[in-house]
Amino acid sequence: MASKDALVCHVCGFKNQLDAVRCVSCGAKLDAESVDYGAEEEADRKDQQTGFEVKWIGITFGVYFVFQAIALALLPAVIPSYDPFQNIWGILISSITWFLGGIVAGYLSPGRTFIEPAIAAIIAAVPTVAYLMWRTPGSPGDGFDPSMLAYTVGGIMGVMISLFGAFLGERLQGATRGHKPSR
Numbered sequence: 320m321a322s323k324d325a326l327v328c329h330v331c332g333f334k335n336q337l338d339a340v341r342c343v344s345c346g347a348k349l350d351a352e353s354v355d356y357g358a359e360e361e362a363d364r365k366d367q368q369t370g371f372e373v374k375w376i377g378i379t380f381g382v383y384f385v386f387q388a389i390a391l392a393l394l395p396a397v398i399p400s401y402d403p404f405q406n407i408w409g410i411l412i413s414s415i416t417w418f419l420g421g422i423v424a425g426y427l428s429p430g431r432t433f434i435e436p437a438i439a440a441i442i443a444a445v446p447t448v449a450y451l452m453w454r455t456p457g458s459p460g461d462g463f464d465p466s467m468l469a470y471t472v473g474g475i476m477g478v479m480i481s482l483f484g485a486f487l488g489e490r491l492q493g494a495t496r497g498h499k500p501s502r
Contacts, residue, residue: 326339443476
């Protein structure tokens with residue numbers, strides 16, 4: 320991408336001199352005609368997210384909602400001995416559902432999608448923590464009543480785990496859809 324007086328880097332946007340071969344700012348190979356990456360640059364970018372789509376936040380949040388509804392509402396209604404509301408089990412089960420949801424979102428989304436599942440997990444953490452705090456018994460002598468800090472740390476861990484799940488889903492997508500697996 321060239322302008323009249325500068326060659327703009329396709330990676331970082333830095334304006335370089337017209338005769339520059341590599342970007343002064345990031346070192347990427349500059350070409351006025353093409354924005355193809357070299358083998359080294361392509362290897363460096365293989366696991367980076369290529370875009371951002373808000374719709375995948377909504378889709379991933381929907382997946383999380385369905386998984387959460389099954390784990391925290393449907394299973395306790397069907398299996399009487401299953402009680403995710405004792406101790407910190409609810410937030411741990413929620414983290415597992417966010418991990419699985421991240422895998423589903425990473426697998427289904429086109430291209431690299433890591434950030435959207437993490438944002439959806441942040442959004443999902445708020446009602447999940449509120450629901451778990453409402454459902455967890457809190458009377459003295461009823462057992463362990465997690466503090467707000469425990470719920471917050473559990474929610475943050477769930478967000479991080481969803482990010483890992485999205486990365487794993489992307490790897491599965493590459494392996495099963497005929498893409499060359501990256502090493």
